[in-house]
Amino acid sequence: MLVLTRKAGESVIIGDNIVVTVLEARGDVIRIGIQAPRDVQVHREEVYRELQAANREAASPAEESVQALTDSLRPTPRPD
Template identity: 55%
Template sequence: MLVLSRRTGESVVLGDDITVTILEVRGDVVRVGIDAPRSVKVHRAELLAELASSNQSAASPPEDAVASLAEAMRKRQE
């Protein structure tokens, strides 16, 4: 991991077309501006983790739902 120190108004350039600028520093909060093409996805890490967790929950039905479905299918075959 590259670690840099920047002051308000200073930037870091990633590749040819992404610029990250420090907009403001207040205590322990840093406002960051990101200038990137629309084709580049920019997301906050905590939202990606929450989305992954939500998707995992949605894709894994509760055990009783699986058992109920299996029982319904057995009854249907009879």
């Protein structure tokens, strides 16, 4: 992990097109501004983790749903 010291108004540049600027520091609260291209997603960590959990849950169907789908795809025997 890179650790830097910055004062209000100073920035850090990530890659060629992401700029993180310290806007204000008041006690334990730091306000930062992030300039990034629209195609770069920027989330607070807790929001990012919630999104990951929701995506994992949506991608793994319940066992009952899988069994119901399997049963519906089985050919039904024809009466003779």
